[in-house]
Amino acid sequence: MDAGPAQLAISRVFDAPRALVYRAFTDPDEVAAWWGPIGSERPRDLIEFDVRPGGSQRWIAVAPSDPDLRVQIHIDLTDVADGRLLEGVIHVSGRLQEGIESFETRFRFEFHDEPDGRTRLEIRQWLPEQYVSPSKGGWSEALTKLDALLAARAAPADG
Amino acid sequence: MPAVSRHLNVLEGAALISRTRSGKWRASRLETAPLRDAAAWIERLQRFWDASLTRLDAHLAAVQAAERAAERAANDPKVPDNNVPDKER
16 A cells, blocks of 8 residues: 555544544444534444454435435445554545545544543545546656656765 | 756656647646645545534533433432442542
8 A cells, every 4th residue: 555644634632532532433323423514414224334454334424405415435444453543445425515526545543542531533544546646657656756866866976 | 957857757747747849949837737636635624524523522522421421320329229339439
């Protein structure tokens, strides 16, 4: 997998023990309660979780105020450390908001203990392929080549 | 100049610039669309997480308040069928 730094990094501390914050991401009833903006809903009977390395999490998000909206979330879990780490790829598809295309993003959620029974959540997400590679080669290759060229120019001349 | 030319080839390959030829001159133009799309995606996700995590914060507070209330009820000697011994205070 891509080892480069994530383009999206979010850190947030919750006044709740780590087990509870981890459960919020791995228990269907919990995810139904909070994931997504206000006004969005996740019908409980459409949530399917199999939380383990190689497992998956699936649900549908709808919004009563916008009947056209029906977002399918499908998470492939590549790494799971109970209570501490979730890692994998989130696939977002279905009928999305206008101007938004389906995408896949690699993600990593880390759960860390903080003093006084609090928990720090670290979210990392990597740009979807369609933005990384607008054409053949893409940014990463282009920037790697540029790095190499600049390094070569900065190095002392031979001889 | 060859080094600059190679840089420009790389940028053109990544669709970050477009180039046109006119006689011996080649004009290069910065293509901002790929960068703009990527920035828009990141901004959208930031808004998504900000809204979601604010909800999560409230949800976690509600869950813990409910747990504390249940615990108090279980420890309340006035509640009938209470088989949890009263804790020392």
